[in-house]
Amino acid sequence: MKFSYVLLKKLAPRIESPKQLVEVLTAHAFEVEAADDKTIEIVIPANRYSDAASHFGMTKVVSAILNKKWSEPRPPKLNKKPRSKDFAIKITDKPLCSRYSGLYAEVSKIEPSPQWLQDILVACGLKPINNVVDVMNYVMLEVGQPLHAFDADLISGPINVRLSKRGERIVTIDLQSVACDGHQLLITDDKGPLALAGIKGGKRAEINSNTRRIIVEAANFNAASIYKTSRAVNIITDASLRFSHGLSPALVEKAIKRTADMLKKVCNAKVGSWLDIDNARHKAAIIKFDVDKFNNLTGLKLNQPTCLRYLKNLGFAVSGKLVKAPVERIDINIFEDLVEEIVNLYGYDKLPAIAPQIALIPSGMEDQLVLKDKIRNILIGLGMSEVYNYSFVNRQEALNDSKVWGGKPVSLRNPISSEFQYLRPSMYSQLLQNIKDNRRFYDEVRIFEIGKIFPEEGREILSLGLALGGSSKISSYFLELKGIAEALFQGLGLTDFEMEPYLDGLRVESDHKVIGFISGQVAEFDVDKLVALASAEKEYQPLSRYPSVIRDVSFLIDRVVRMSEAQNLIENSSHLLVDVDLVDWYEDDKTTQDRKSLTFRLVFQSEDRTLTDEEVGKEIEKIISSLQEKYGVEIR
Amino acid sequence: MKVDALKKSFTKDIKGAQDVKSLEAVRIKYLGRKDGQLTKILKSLKNLSVVQRRKIGPEANALRQEIEKALNERLGIFVVKQQHLDIDVTLPGKKIPIGHLHILTQLENEVRDIFSRLNFSVVEGPEVETEYYNFDALNIQSGHPARDMWDTFWLNQPVVVPTTDNDKKLLRTHTSPMQIRFMEKHKPPFQIIVPGRVFRYEATDASHEINFHQIEGLMVGNGVNLANFKYVIETFLRQLFGADIEIRFRPSYFPFVEPGLEVDIKLSSGQEKLIASRKSEWLEVMGAGMVHPNVFRAVSYDTNKIQGFAFGVGLERLAMIKYKIDDIRLFHSGDLRFINQF
Numbered sequence: 009m010k011f012s013y014v015l016l017k018k019l020a021p022r023i024e025s026p027k028q029l030v031e032v033l034t035a036h037a038f039e040v041e042a043a044d045d046k047t048i049e050i051v052i053p054a055n056r057y058s059d060a061a062s063h064f065g066m067t068k069v070v071s072a073i074l075n076k077k078w079s080e081p082r083p084p085k086l087n088k089k090p091r092s093k094d095f096a097i098k099i100t101d102k103p104l105c106s107r108y109s110g111l112y113a114e115v116s117k118i119e120p121s122p123q124w125l126q127d128i129l130v131a132c133g134l135k136p137i138n139n140v141v142d143v144m145n146y147v148m149l150e151v152g153q154p155l156h157a158f159d160a161d162l163i164s165g166p167i168n169v170r171l172s173k174r175g176e177r178i179v180t181i182d183l184q185s186v187a188c189d190g191h192q193l194l195i196t197d198d199k200g201p202l203a204l205a206g207i208k209g210g211k212r213a214e215i216n217s218n219t220r221r222i223i224v225e226a227a228n229f230n231a232a233s234i235y236k237t238s239r240a241v242n243i244i245t246d247a248s249l250r251f252s253h254g255l256s257p258a259l260v261e262k263a264i265k266r267t268a269d270m271l272k273k274v275c276n277a278k279v280g281s282w283l284d285i286d287n288a289r290h291k292a293a294i295i296k297f298d299v300d301k302f303n304n305l306t307g308l309k310l311n312q313p314t315c316l317r318y319l320k321n322l323g324f325a326v327s328g329k330l331v332k333a334p335v336e337r338i339d340i341n342i343f344e345d346l347v348e349e350i351v352n353l354y355g356y357d358k359l360p361a362i363a364p365q366i367a368l369i370p371s372g373m374e375d376q377l378v379l380k381d382k383i384r385n386i387l388i389g390l391g392m393s394e395v396y397n398y399s400f401v402n403r404q405e406a407l408n409d410s411k412v413w414g415g416k417p418v419s420l421r422n423p424i425s426s427e428f429q430y431l432r433p434s435m436y437s438q439l440l441q442n443i444k445d446n447r448r449f450y451d452e453v454r455i456f457e458i459g460k461i462f463p464e465e466g467r468e469i470l471s472l473g474l475a476l477g478g479s480s481k482i483s484s485y486f487l488e489l490k491g492i493a494e495a496l497f498q499g500l501g502l503t504d505f506e507m508e509p510y511l512d513g514l515r516v517e518s519d520h521k522v523i524g525f526i527s528g529q530v531a532e533f534d535v536d537k538l539v540a541l542a543s544a545e546k547e548y549q550p551l552s553r554y555p556s557v558i559r560d561v562s563f564l565i566d567r568v569v570r571m572s573e574a575q576n577l578i579e580n581s582s583h584l585l586v587d588v589d590l591v592d593w594y595e596d597d598k599t600t601q602d603r604k605s606l607t608f609r610l611v612f613q614s615e616d617r618t619l620t621d622e623e624v625g626k627e628i629e630k631i632i633s634s635l636q637e638k639y640g641v642e643i644r
Numbered sequence: 645m646k647v648d649a650l651k652k653s654f655t656k657d658i659k660g661a662q663d664v665k666s667l668e669a670v671r672i673k674y675l676g677r678k679d680g681q682l683t684k685i686l687k688s689l690k691n692l693s694v695v696q697r698r699k700i701g702p703e704a705n706a707l708r709q710e711i712e713k714a715l716n717e718r719l720g721i722f723v724v725k726q727q728h729l730d731i732d733v734t735l736p737g738k739k740i741p742i743g744h745l746h747i748l749t750q751l752e753n754e755v756r757d758i759f760s761r762l763n764f765s766v767v768e769g770p771e772v773e774t775e776y777y778n779f780d781a782l783n784i785q786s787g788h789p790a791r792d793m794w795d796t797f798w799l800n801q802p803v804v805v806p807t808t809d810n811d812k813k814l815l816r817t818h819t820s821p822m823q824i825r826f827m828e829k830h831k832p833p834f835q836i837i838v839p840g841r842v843f844r845y846e847a848t849d850a851s852h853e854i855n856f857h858q859i860e861g862l863m864v865g866n867g868v869n870l871a872n873f874k875y876v877i878e879t880f881l882r883q884l885f886g887a888d889i890e891i892r893f894r895p896s897y898f899p900f901v902e903p904g905l906e907v908d909i910k911l912s913s914g915q916e917k918l919i920a921s922r923k924s925e926w927l928e929v930m931g932a933g934m935v936h937p938n939v940f941r942a943v944s945y946d947t948n949k950i951q952g953f954a955f956g957v958g959l960e961r962l963a964m965i966k967y968k969i970d971d972i973r974l975f976h977s978g979d980l981r982f983i984n985q986f
Contacts, residue, residue: 034894039906042923053897054790232787252789305934305951307871344937348895348903351870356893356905361875364868366833371765373756381753388743395978396746399771399815399841399855420815421798422845424854431772431799431815442978449981454741460771460841465801465813468770 009061011048012131012149019067022074029070036073036352046131057253059336062152068334072321072353079323083265092281095223096166099285104193104230105169105205106288107257109264111224112160112280113271115140118217121274134246139275140215140222147270152336153226153255153263154247156195156203160221162213165198167223169205176201180208184243192237193229206234206251207243224271226264228257228288257288258335293341297331305347307362308354318353319346376470379500379539380458383472386499390492392454392474397438399460400428409434412525412532415464431462435473439530443477452478458535470535477529485529490514493524493531500542509570556586556613557624561631563641564603567595571606574639578608581634582627584619587611605644647703650674650681651710658714671715675708682708747986748857748975751963752839755859758883762876764835764861769822771841772799775812777821781942782900790899794818795845797854815843818956819860820900823935826862827943832950833865839959850971857959862935864945864952870903870934873953877907877930885909885966892926901933901954909965917970927965930957 017023026043033040038060039051052061059065064080071078094112099105120126121142129136134145144155158167172178172188178201179185186204188194193205203209206229215222235252238244264282271277297319299312316326323334333340340346351359384394401409403426406417412434423429432438435457446453454476461471474492476485490507493516497505505518513527518541524533565574571590578588588608595604610631612624635641654674661667674682685704689697745753756766775786784791794817801813822838838860846852863876874893881891890910898904907930932955937947960972967986974982 037895039894039896054788054793055897055899235787235789249789254788304867305869307869307874342902342937344902344934347934351903352895356874356895359874359893360871361878362869362871363875364863364865364872366763366835366865369763369833371760371763371835373760373766374768377766377768384745384749388745390743391741392743393980393983394744394746394749395980395983396748396976397978398976399843419800421800423797424845424847428854438978445978446980452741453980454743455978455980462772465799468772 009050009052010131010133011050011063011066012128013043013045013048014131015063015128015149016048016067016070019063020071020074020078022076023070032070032073035355035357037069047133054253055339057250058152058256058259058338059334061250061253062148063150065152065336068323072318075321077321077323080262083269086265086268086279086282088284089281090283092283094221094280095160095163095283097283097285098166098168099287100168100170101193102287104171104233105227106230107228107260107284107286108167108169109226109260109282109284110167111226111264111268111282113222113224113268113275113277114220114280115222115271115275115277116220117275118215118219125274138215140219140271143267143270143274144224147263147267148246148250151259151263151266152250153259154206154250155263155267156209156225156247157215158202158209158213158223158225159215159219160223161219163197163202163223167202167225168196169227170194170196172201178204179211180204180243181211181214182208183211184208186241186243192241193233195225204237204241204243205229207238207241207248208245222277224264224267226260226267228255228260231255254338256336256338257286257290260284260286290335290338292333292335292337294330294332295340295343295346297326297329297346298343301343302347302350305344306351307360308351310350310354315350318350321353322349324349375539376535379535379542380470382500383458383496383535383538386496387456387474387492390454390495392456392492395439395442395455395457396459397432397435397442397457398428399432399462400424401430401432401437402427403429405437406430406433409436410463412436413461413463413467413469415467418462418465433463434461434532435459435471436527436530436532439473439475443475443529447477450478452476472524472533472535472538474531474533475529482529486513486526489526489529489531493526493533497542500538502538502542504541509572552613552615554614554616554618556611557619557621559610559612559624559628560591560607561610561628562592562605562607562644563632563635564605564644565635565639565641567602567604569639574606574635574641575608577634577638578610578631581631582612584612584614584623584627585610586613603642647685647700647707650685651707654707654711654714658718661718664719667715667718674711675715682711744980744984744986746975746983747963747967748959750986751959751966752857752859754884755880755957755959755962756837756839758880759837759861762835762879764837764863767822767826767836767838768840769816769819769825769838771816771843772813773816773821775814777824778814778816778818781824781939782820783936783938783942784899793898797843797845815855816840817844818842819858820954820956822860823862823900823939823954824943827864827940827945832945832952833868835861835863835865837861848973850973853960853972853976855976856972859957859959861932861955861957862952863954864935864950866949866951868952870953873932873934873955876953877932877955881907881909881929884962896931896933898931898933900936900939902936904931904933906931907955911965915965915968927961929961929965930955932956 013026023029026045030040030043041049068078097108097110099108118138121139125142125146126136129145132149136142140157144157148154172190172192172194174190176188177185194201195203195205201210202213229251231252231254234248238248268279299315303309319331320326325332410417410433417433418431419429442455443453456474458472461469476489507514507516516524521537523537575588588610591609592607612619632643657670661670674680689701796817797815799813819838819840841855842858843855881889892908893905896904896906906928908926908928911925911927935952935954940947940950960975
């Protein structure tokens with residue numbers, strides 16, 4: 009929010025320079041975005057619009073930082089009247105408008121306002137219009153209360169604050185036509201809408217060059233209602249921002265009195281009656297200040313008078329240990345709010361840094377985190393690099409990738425673009441795209457990602473995706489991925505898993521649970537499931553004291569028989585076998601025709617004796633005969 | 645043949661052997677199991693008289709040892725000779741593929757290590773959250789512009805679910821919902837950090853992303869105070885960026901803390917680009933404060949006995965400062981030219 013440096017300096021002469029102002033505000037109150045000798049742009053926190061979004065409020069804060077209490081100028085006395093011969097007001101929808109004030113005045117001429125006033129408006133980013141409108145805006149800048157002036161001659165009957173009727177329309181001063189549906193709060197008269205309450209005035213009773221009699225409005229509207237309407241009709245104004253954040257109803261009175269004074273001074277106006285309907289129950293909180301509690305929460309060692317002096321400088325009323333915030337400080341409700349005020353003024357630079365005293369309870373890490381670390385370390389050891397992708401994909405990718413884990417993909421109600429419309433149901437498409445993108449710069453690409461995927465609503469899986477790419481055939485990457493997966497599982501201590509043929513790839517299962525898939529050049533695994541399966545501790549297996557005997561067996565077998573079936577049969581044919589590995593295979597139409605050649609390396613070993621050639625020979629015969637019996641293989 | 649003659653002939657033969665193969669031929673000639681000339685002599689010993697045996701036996705055995713020794717020495721020369729590299733040793737080494745952890749993983753690990761040494765535990769939470777955990781329980785009122793501080797992605801949900809307002813699902817805008825989830829299940833004292841991915845509905849540019857990473861911190865106990873916060877955060881930032889880093893604490897506002905503050909660090913030379921884009925040499929890295937009593941009330945803690953601090957730090961921002969990276973979008977580009985630099 010823009011503030012006039014000139015006005016602040018005038019109100020608080022202790023301010024030395026824009027630079028000093030920026031320094032003290034940053035250190036003790038608010039973030040400052042920009043500053044020069046005309047304008048200083050201060051970030052007003054969402055809970056401080058009622059007091060700090062005004063030059064008076066800001067002056068109060070700055071003065072307190074500079075160790076001086078500042079009090080608002082007291083405008084000349086002005087009394088409320090129960091009724092007026094010139095106008096009347098009423099509130100129909102009371103919950104949405106806790107206070108409504110009207111001030112009647114007569115001006116002799118509508119003309120440009122004086123230069124000094126225009127300069128302040130411009131410094132604050134407002135456009136000067138005419139003397140009456142400029143006074144409204146100027147008082148808003150000073151006090152923080154939005155004001156509006158109507159031409160009294162263009163109003164018929166009493167001013168009525170009510171909700172809109174369905175189908176009602178209002179044309180604003182900048183000629184936008186807003187259609188109402190019954191939810192918008194309006195300022196109306198007998199003829200219809202005069203203003204969109206708290207947001208923008210209407211064209212019909214606008215101040216114009218012929219205006220002589222005016223009614224000034226200062227009101228307090230329900231913050232949530234203004235916030236909702238302003239967003240619904242998409243009109244955001246200085247006034248709507250202030251009302252949306254919540255303002256103290258007490259500002260109404262301050263603003264009316266200041267306006268009366270300024271209208272006389274700037275517009276040479278004759279000020280008439282002030283009518284005020286006040287249903288607001290704005291009792292400032294009374295909080296007990298406990299200095300021990302303060303020191304306990306902050307780690308400081310201040311005494312009570314010091315603490316209270318800070319609060320007094322901010323305009324808090326102090327009586328013994330009881331503290332009452334100024335009326336505009338609607339953000340002050342609990343003890344901790346007082347702590348913040350004092351700490352801010354005292355300064356964080358003076359706060360000591362003290363090591364916490366804690367019980368010696370070991371810290372820990374969730375199993376999932378430990379496993380993620382392990383997976384990452386194993387994979388970089390296997391030459392894989394880690395990528396991070398977006399959690400979002402487009403519709404095409406979502407529909408395609410949802411086939412991996414099943415389920416209906418989840419879309420966003422408010423996507424940033426159609427490219428990022430869905431939550432990724434799998435990493436499949438993204439990893440393939442990574443491979444493609446990186447192939448422009450690398451011959452071989454080996455990547456993985458660990459992150460969340462969202463197969464369907466209510467399902468959030470921690471996924472591990474792996475992908476390989478380069479100039480070789482996909483089938484070779486498939487087998488390499490399979491090898492990587494096996495090496496990874498071995499490294500994780502997960503020994504009990506099966507890889508079953510599934511569609512055009514493999515489905516990996518363990519303990520009857522599907523833990524992942526390998527398909528083409530991409531593999532994906534459910535890390536949550538791996539956590540449950542891989543947590544078993546490794547246990548030492550005694551090394552055999554007797555030598556092993558190694559024999560290779562080659563045979564021709566029908567192409568349709570899967571390697572794994574033959575291997576299973578071999579493994580189950582001899583109890584002396586400790587390992588079976590496929591060491592070679594080939595098939596070509598000329599030499600093997602509709603068969604393929606497989607060579608297995610068989611390792612025989614016994615735990616209690618050295619095996620003889622004869623014994624091993626018998627085992628091999630057993631194996632060969634079961635292979636011949638089941639698959640009719642031809643030994644080579 | 646006499647042993648002496650055999651010795652002379654062997655000395656000649658071994659000199660003539662120039663490679664492993666011819667050396668093996670020499671070995672077979674003298675020591676071959678069947679027809680080795682010395683082997684024959686040794687085998688014939690048992691047929692000789694005791695006197696002859698006593699004379700020839702030791703001679704023959706000594707020669708056998710001598711021959712074996714000579715053969716081995718000679719073989720050693722050849723083996724070494726074979727290993728000698730006949731190449732230009734200045735040629736480049738063979739490229740062995742090595743993997744790289746993503747820089748954000750490396751940085752997160754570093755942050756986790758620092759906090760683990762400070763006795764913080766590490767936990768994680770879901771990325772899809774409810775309005776309750778992301779906002780309501782954290783004292784961020786609905787219908788108030790304070791909520792606009794977090795631009796939110798909302799999920800499309802089937803209409804059949806009878807959702808009350810705070811059951812509505814969203815992508816978490818910060819890691820703070822884990823404060824609530826953790827406190828619902830644990831009793832103080834404790835200190836945790838929560839690393840994780842968060843989401844903001846906003847246009848992307850060099851310093852804004854639709855998803856990025858935060859590390860939440862929460863320390864709660866009987867006397868955990870603001871000065872403790874300052875110690876923990878100074879320690880953390882100095883361990884991460886070095887002891888010389890300049891740190892600034894200043895007032896700020898977040899609905900779930902009171903008092904609330906932000907932490908800035910001073911950018912060093914070499915970061916002029918970042919300084920220029922922000923018009924300040926200070927860069928905020930963290931929002932923090934003392935946990936608001938309403939947050940403790942949401943998890944039924946006794947606010948008279950329990951107090952603590954919370955903070956949230958942006959991982960990408962730390963990485964951008966530490967490694968002088970000027971575009972946040974690089975982190976999620978999947979570009980190995982970027983990833984492999986770290």
